[in-house]
Amino acid sequence: MTQTAKSESLVAPAWRFLASIRLTVALLLLLAATSILGTLIPQGGAPSEYIGRYGETIFRLLYAFDLYDMYHSWWFRGLILLLTGNIVVCTLKRFPSVWKIVFSGKTAPTSVKPGKVEPVAFEDARDPEALQSEYEAYIRKRFRRVETESMENGFRIVAERGRWTRLGVSGVHLSIVILLAGALVGSLFGFDGYVNIAEGESIDRVRLRNDNTVMPLGFEVRCEDFNVSFYDSGAPKEYRSRLQILENGKIVVEKDIIVNDPLRYKGVNFFQSSYGSLPARELTLNLTNRDSGEAVRVNAALGRRVEIPGTDLRFYFRQIENRYRLRGMDVGETVLGVLETPTGETTEVILPVRFPSYDKMRKGEWIVSVADHEHRYYTGLQTTRDPGVPLVYAGFILLIAGCWVAFFMAHQKVAVEVTRSARGCAVRVYGSSNRHPVGFETFLKKIAAGLARQKGGAHD
Amino acid sequence: MTSSLVLSATTFVYGASAFFYIAAWVFHQNALGRLAFWTGVAGVLGNVAGFGLRWAETYQMGVGHAPLSNLYESLVFFSLAIATLYLIVEKKYGHRSIGAFAMPLAFLAMAYASLSPNISDRIQPLLPALKSNWLIAHVVTCFIGYAAFAVAFGLSLMFLAKRNPDAPGLFGSRIPDERVLDELTHQMVMLGFLFLTAGIITGAVWANSAWGRYWGWDPKETWSLITWFIYATLLHARLMRGWRGRRAAIFSIVGFGAVLFTYFGVNLLPGLHSYGSM
Ligand code: HEM
Numbered sequence: 001m002t003q004t005a006k007s008e009s010l011v012a013p014a015w016r017f018l019a020s021i022r023l024t025v026a027l028l029l030l031l032a033a034t035s036i037l038g039t040l041i042p043q044g045g046a047p048s049e050y051i052g053r054y055g056e057t058i059f060r061l062l063y064a065f066d067l068y069d070m071y072h073s074w075w076f077r078g079l080i081l082l083l084t085g086n087i088v089v090c091t092l093k094r095f096p097s098v099w100k101i102v103f104s105g106k107t108a109p110t111s112v113k114p115g116k117v118e119p120v121a122f123e124d125a126r127d128p129e130a131l132q133s134e135y136e137a138y139i140r141k142r143f144r145r146v147e148t149e150s151m152e153n154g155f156r157i158v159a160e161r162g163r164w165t166r167l168g169v170s171g172v173h174l175s176i177v178i179l180l181a182g183a184l185v186g187s188l189f190g191f192d193g194y195v196n197i198a199e200g201e202s203i204d205r206v207r208l209r210n211d212n213t214v215m216p217l218g219f220e221v222r223c224e225d226f227n228v229s230f231y232d233s234g235a236p237k238e239y240r241s242r243l244q245i246l247e248n249g250k251i252v253v254e255k256d257i258i259v260n261d262p263l264r265y266k267g268v269n270f271f272q273s274s275y276g277s278l279p280a281r282e283l284t285l286n287l288t289n290r291d292s293g294e295a296v297r298v299n300a301a302l303g304r305r306v307e308i309p310g311t312d313l314r315f316y317f318r319q320i321e322n323r324y325r326l327r328g329m330d331v332g333e334t335v336l337g338v339l340e341t342p343t344g345e346t347t348e349v350i351l352p353v354r355f356p357s358y359d360k361m362r363k364g365e366w367i368v369s370v371a372d373h374e375h376r377y378y379t380g381l382q383t384t385r386d387p388g389v390p391l392v393y394a395g396f397i398l399l400i401a402g403c404w405v406a407f408f409m410a411h412q413k414v415a416v417e418v419t420r421s422a423r424g425c426a427v428r429v430y431g432s433s434n435r436h437p438v439g440f441e442t443f444l445k446k447i448a449a450g451l452a453r454q455k456g457g458a459h460d
Numbered sequence: 461m462t463s464s465l466v467l468s469a470t471t472f473v474y475g476a477s478a479f480f481y482i483a484a485w486v487f488h489q490n491a492l493g494r495l496a497f498w499t500g501v502a503g504v505l506g507n508v509a510g511f512g513l514r515w516a517e518t519y520q521m522g523v524g525h526a527p528l529s530n531l532y533e534s535l536v537f538f539s540l541a542i543a544t545l546y547l548i549v550e551k552k553y554g555h556r557s558i559g560a561f562a563m564p565l566a567f568l569a570m571a572y573a574s575l576s577p578n579i580s581d582r583i584q585p586l587l588p589a590l591k592s593n594w595l596i597a598h599v600v601t602c603f604i605g606y607a608a609f610a611v612a613f614g615l616s617l618m619f620l621a622k623r624n625p626d627a628p629g630l631f632g633s634r635i636p637d638e639r640v641l642d643e644l645t646h647q648m649v650m651l652g653f654l655f656l657t658a659g660i661i662t663g664a665v666w667a668n669s670a671w672g673r674y675w676g677w678d679p680k681e682t683w684s685l686i687t688w689f690i691y692a693t694l695l696h697a698r699l700m701r702g703w704r705g706r707r708a709a710i711f712s713i714v715g716f717g718a719v720l721f722t723y724f725g726v727n728l729l730p731g732l733h734s735y736g737s738m
Contacts, residue, residue: 021696021699021700022700024696025693025696025697025700028689028690028692028693028696029689029690029693031689032686032689032690032693032718035682035685035686035689036686038677038682039679039682039683039686039726043677071677071682183675192672192673231523231585233584233585235584235585235587236587236588237585237588238588238591239588258588258591259588259589259591259670260588260589260591260592260666260669260670261669262669262672269672271670271671271672272588273671382671382672383672384672384673386672386673389668389674392664392674393665396661396664396665399657399661400654400657400658400661403653403654403657404654407650407651407653407654408650408654436647437643438553438640438643
């Protein structure tokens with residue numbers, strides 16, 4: 001056996017296998033069935049969660065088949081690859097004949113035959129010659145390709161339209177391939193990461209989700225400001241970040257982003273996805289003299305000492321905690337500081353923001369409380385790049401357009417045959433359509449009725 | 461709210477229409493059939509009025525948005541889509557007995573929205589992620605698709621009832637012949653497939669504008685894809701010999717089961733989509 005003969009003997013069965021609609025049906029069903037599995041088993045959890053939930057043995061099985069991340073597993077991708085091969089081979093096999101139908105030039109009168117739909121017949125009292133021009137005009141208005149052929153005792157008009165609609169199904173299948181190609185491009189050349197930026201600060205790298213590595217962006221992103229607003233019910237209304245892009249320290253882009261309105265720069269997209277609050281760095285203290293009731297205000301900065309005007313005390317702002325526990329109870333945000341006298345005596349003070357009178361219990365000369373403090377947020381940005389999106393969107397458009405054409409348009413051929421008869425002439429309207437026989441039947445009847453109305457249509 | 465009252469009343473109009481359709485079919489009364497049709501038209505008008513009124517009410521409350529943002533509102537739109545689609549099919553093909561199978565579905569959707577204690581009809585302001593023009597495109601396309609699958613489901617039930625040799629005579633004789641049922645089911649499945657495709661695509665584009673990814677295998681997304689696979693299978697299976705008629709009807713019933721699971725069942729699984737949890 002020669003080398004080519006041997007490889008052909010393998011190629012032919014593989015080709016037949018891939019060209020079969022049975023394979024399509026089997027693959028689509030398999031994809032549906034396995035996808036269900038992935039919605040029943042939570043995806044992307046930690047091993048310990050699965051062991052706790054299913055036990056050791058089943059856990060090993062899940063891991064062997066990547067069922068904890070099955071949509072990215074080798075076998076699920078294999079099914080999609082097989083479907084793609086199936087589509088490509090199917091299309092290659094059928095496309096030449098579709099091409100020939102669509103681009104074959106003239107409509108051969110003999111090619112129009114009565115299809116499954118009953119012909120419609122009626123009679124007219126005039127001669128065939130009298131009818132020809134007005135019938136032609138009527139048909140020409142409704143069809144792009146019209147040819148007339150004279151027959152022994154009359155004539156036949158053949159008309160055709162919607163040849164190109166046969167490309168609809170090819171378009172649908174091509175769109176799936178384009179879409180999957182776009183997904184592949186995205187997974188090869190794109191990334192999916194996230195970054196938190198504190199108000200007033202900037203970053204130039206993000207962390208990737210799949211492997212937790214850090215990726216430099218090549219430019220800086222600054223969060224100028226973050227705001228969250230709420231409805232009266234307490235449900236969130238809007239998250240808004242003012243972002244700036246900096247190249248070599250200069251602002252090149254500035255934009256407010258909200259959910260559904262991201263910032264895009266050099267192919268990288270920043271989406272509003274979360275937020276959180278950061279410890280304050282500045283605060284305003286209220287000091288009240290226990291005896292005289294005299295009150296003093298002073299601003300303090302984190303890690304600094306301030307002189308308290310009108311006294312000989314100094315305050316040191318050591319720390320602010322988000323959830324401080326006092327005797328086992330969470331009292332929320334709390335400032336920890338130190339009061340110092342000129343002689344070097346120090347007193348620790350604990351200042352829960354929500355309980356301004358707490359410091360009274362210390363029984364010092366001055367009662368200290370937090371009047372106000374800086375509110376600082378960080379914004380959480382989903383950061384992605386996906387160069388496959390244009391391909392995917394092109395696939396989307398082609399998919400919808402292709403379905404529309406494939407489902408609701410048809411390739412129709414109609415013949416109007418007029419022959420001399422005893423009472424003038426007999427008219428027969430017949431034809432075929434590649435889909436919607438029921439609709440086509442109605443259409444033929446409408447054409448016939450329209451023609452029958454053309455009595456002396458020259459004056460019509 | 462006035463809109464909820466109008467919509468509750470519409471429930472009963474749909475119920476009456478469904479009842480008349482069934483009666484017209486069982487007793488073979490043409491006059492009842494006409495009554496059923498016009499009651500159905502009244503139901504659609506009430507449904508549209510309730511929908512429009514609710515839209516206006518969201519503006520009066522200062523949270524203006526299309527009423528397509530929670531389970532209640534989606535059910536209202538679903539039943540509008542089913543009833544309208546069915547009435548169009550009846551006008552176009554003139555088979556009134558189909559109404560006995562289709563109109564009850566519009567009634568059930570609206571009754572579930574109006575009467576279930578688990579479904580709140582309060583107007584809620586939109587969460588940040590829902591503030592997008594894609595919301596309207598996504599919900600409208602999905603539910604037109606679901607409505608077409610619902611009508612296909614009704615037609616498939618008729619087909620099976622007609623085929624069943626044990627069925628009483630009225631099933632056999634008073635419904636359209638098998639060729640028409642099969643063709644109509646196919647038409648509805650194609651319409652549903654087109655709109656489900658558009659629904660999945662608008663959802664993907666929306667997800668890409670809100671979260672930076674067009675596909676994330678979240679359970680609702682995945683289930684819509686499963687539904688899509690099932691109907692794609694049906695479209696292709698018709699090309700193989702012997703897959704018309706009964707098998708196609710069973711397939712379309714299974715497909716509608718997947719639609720219902722995508723709509724209601726997915727809330728039993730964890731995910732991003734909020735419908736049903738309210
Ligand atoms: C997810 C993948 C696929 C989708 C969404 C899809 C979609 C479609 C659609 C919408 C139709 C028109 C059906 C109708 O008119 O009723 C169709 C027809 C067809 N498909 Fe697919 N298809 C897919 C995969 C495949 C594959 C893998 C094959 C390979 C064998 C295939 C072969 C065909 C054939 C032969 C037709 C009939 C064409 C005709 O009627 O002239 N399809 N497909």
